[in-house]
Amino acid sequence: MNQQHNCDVLIIGSGAAGLSLALHLAKSSDVIVLSKSAVSEGSTMYAQGGIAAVFDESDSIASHVEDTLVAGAGLCDEAIVNYTASNAKKCLQWLIQQGVAFDKEEDQQGEDSYHLTREGGHSHRRILHAADATGHAIQTTLVDRVKEHNRIRVFERYNAIDLIRKKETDKACIGAYIWNRNTEKVESIFAHKTILATGGASKVYQYTSNPDIASGDGVAMAWRAGCRVANMEFNQFHPTCLFHPKAGNFLLTEALRGEGAILRRPDGSRFMPSFDERAELAPRDIVARAIDFEMKRLGADCMYLDISHKTPEFIKQHFPTIYEKTQSLGIDITKQPMPVVPAAHYTCGGVIVNQQGLTDIKNLYAIGEVTYTGLHGANRLASNSLLECLVFAHAAALDIENSIPPNQQYLTLPDWDESRVTDSDEEVVIQHNWHELRLFMWDYVGIVRTTKRLERALHRVELLQREIQDYYQNFKVSNNLLELRNLVQVAELIIRSAMERKESRGLHYTLDYPDQLAQALPTILKPSVHPQH
Incomplete structure (x- = not known):
């Protein structure tokens, strides 16, 4: 028994x-x-980017809905998208009440407000993150x-x-x-x-x-x-998984591209503008297919994600986990690009x-x-x-x-x-x-x-x-x-x-x-x- x-x-x-x-x-x-x-x-433990919700006065629930519908390529249930976007802020506030400390910054009035980042497919900064x-x-x-x-x-x-x-x-x-x-x-x-x-x-x-x-x-x-x-x-393939024999399944958050990181071929040339007018901020399916296409066309093992044009202080402040991980693998992302490949990410x-x-x-x-x-x-x-x-x-x-x-x-x-x-x-x-x-x-x-x-x-x-x-x-x-x-x-x-x-x-x-x-x-x-x- x-x-x-x-x-x-x-x-x-x-x-x-x-x-x-x-x-x-x-x-x-x-x-x-x-x-x-x-x-x-x-x-959940390994999610880097953040959670989307409308906290900025210049943003709107209608805009969040529209971005979701566009990314969903005509297959979203619009009523469910409206329901989710409309309840987003309330659920985030519940999470904050539980003790989650999302990043804050000083606004123009000198008061603390949540630091909102932007990711591919979003028309506004609306990503709360830690x-x-x-x-x-x-x-x-x-x-x-x-x-x-x-x-x-x-x-x-x-x-x-x-x-x-x-x-x-x-x-x-x-x-x-x-x-x-x-x-x-x-x-x-x-x-x-x-x-x-x-x-x-x-x-x-x-x-x-x-x-x-x-x-x-x-x-x-x-x-x-x-x-x-x-x-x-x-099946969503995340465009940028770190390509390194000792990296395991380490993800390079989309927020890197949201903050200006550029995708490059092995010769250093940029390729995303040739695939989509939104370039690195195109939705993930487009970016993943572009990387896959370039890898197969060139016979390359990987492409490269480059944020080294940002200041070291900016990189270390916004991406401390990624900075420490890549440093441990001998990659200094303040000076050199990161090798990336697409990887299965979301069902x-x-x-x-x-x-x-x-x-x-x-x-x-x-x-x-x-x-x-x-x-x-x-x-x-x-x-x-x-x-x-x-x-x-x-x-x-x-x-x-x-x-x-x-x-x-x-x-x-x-x-x-x-x-x-x-x-x-x-x-x-x-x-x-x-x-x-x-x-x-x-x-x-x-x-x-x-x-x-x-x-x-x-x-x-x-x-x-x-x-x-x-x-x-x-x-x-x-x-x-x-x-x-x-x-x-x-x-x-x-x-x-x-x-x-x-x-x-x-x-x-x-x-x-x-x-x-x-x-x-x-x-x-x-x-x-x-x-x-």
């Missing part, structure tokens, strides 16, 4: 979305937050607040395996099976409400700016449970939810990068990602607070059956499949696509799925096996979505269909199999 935990609300994921929701709900509910690694790990480590400031602050709450339990080093649904007519979600990485045992959690806040799926690609835990777990679990997904073909599609974060399944919510809300369309506008986490955490909290009746009974969940599985002595199978998946996704389903490449990728992923499913049925679970199972499922959804889109729009660019269709429609996939219970 596996150990069962009980709570009012189970939140799977411990980034900005999950922790914000936990803090909103802890006033009235008992909450469990499931964290796959340490609670401080995750994509130097160039905004995500770190947000994550550490939220973790501190969560630890102060006696109604929030944080389970660190736990993987969610699958959602559990009732077998009665309503088939509502009633919790999840989880794998305790500390004891290597399967346990379960009963919850009246379950929320997926698991982040994106960029680990499906060989080169990514994301931490290792971004393995598409929430999308895969929701799909297996019977949820629809949308727009999975729109614009995901689990379909409504304005309250509710999925197709009763009592199952999703918030943050795991979702398709309609905010991002075919391309995410810079610094709208953390904003989406905060706005939809608040929206979901309002809905959940009013929907858990008092004195609800906890149900006994069915036991996890591992009576027919054994320990694996072939971990190399997982490692081999892992590398093969990420390599062919990069080569065939990357920044530039073709129908032939997608067909090859689908053939490969179907073979992998059969092999991994056989492995999953015969051997005890492990972290790598669970992540690989989810990544292969997400890879299939990305490929099938890309094959359905017979046009080039936003982040999806295919040589076989280079033009846009007259009508922009989301790509919606529906599970064809009966959902598991």
Whole structure:
């Protein structure tokens, strides 16, 4: 018999979305937050740029909406964009109340005001930031607040395996099976409400700016449970990941270009004005494709990002994290350019939810990068990602607070059956499949696509799925096996979505269909199999 935990609300994921929701709900509910690694790990921790919101009197919500719609290339849900932009300042003020210290400067009247930076696709300065480590400031602050709450339990080093649904007519979600990485045992959690806040799926690609835990777990679990997904073909490749053998997945924030950094070829010549009149401040998809094009045209390993024309004092003040990191690698950015390559960065599609974060399944919510809300369309506008986490955490909290009746009974969940599985002595199978998946996704389903490449990728992923499913049925679970199972499922959804889109729009660019269709429609996939219970 596996150990069962009980709570009012189970939140799977411990980034900005999950922790914000936990803090909103802890006033009235008992909450469990499931964290796959340490609670401080995750994509939020590594976000550099900031959060978009209208704080400047010369700016407007209408302008923020328009910039988002333009970046989204006709595929945004305008009502959702309006809702998000309209609630941005309120949610940022809540975050400030929690203790996040955004950078300030002295205004013309000699009073302190927030220092607002500008990023690609934005028509105004509207990015609140904490130097160039905004995500770190947000994550550490939220973790501190969560630890102060006696109604929030944080389970660190736990993987969610699958959602559990009732077998009665309503088939509502009633919790999840989880794998305790500390004891290597399967346990379960009963919850009246379950929320997926698991982040994106960029680990499906060989080169990514994301931490290792971004393995598409929430999308895969929701799909297996019977949820629809949308727009999975729109994977945002950040144009400027630091290209260095010891840099890992270190990102060079878009705020560098917002403050005047220039992209150069290896010979020092500038190239972005040839691709777009906005040059370095064009949306990310255009900049990433331009870098990819120049690298392939020249046979170059990388391009270069140069901010050395700014004063050393300016660079060290605004980009201390980047300055220290590059210095440690022998690059002095006050005097020389930084080598850069595009890397998978953000998953614009995901689990379909409504304005309250509710999925197709009763009592199952999703918030943050795991979702398709309609905010991002075919391309995410810079610094709208953390904003989406905060706005939809608040929206979901309002809905959940009013929907858990008092004195609800906890149900006994069915036991996890591992009576027919054994320990694996072939971990190399997982490692081999892992590398093969990420390599062919990069080569065939990357920044530039073709129908032939997608067909090859689908053939490969179907073979992998059969092999991994056989492995999953015969051997005890492990972290790598669970992540690989989810990544292969997400890879299939990305490929099938890309094959359905017979046009080039936003982040999806295919040589076989280079033009846009007259009508922009989301790509919606529906599970064809009966959902598991």
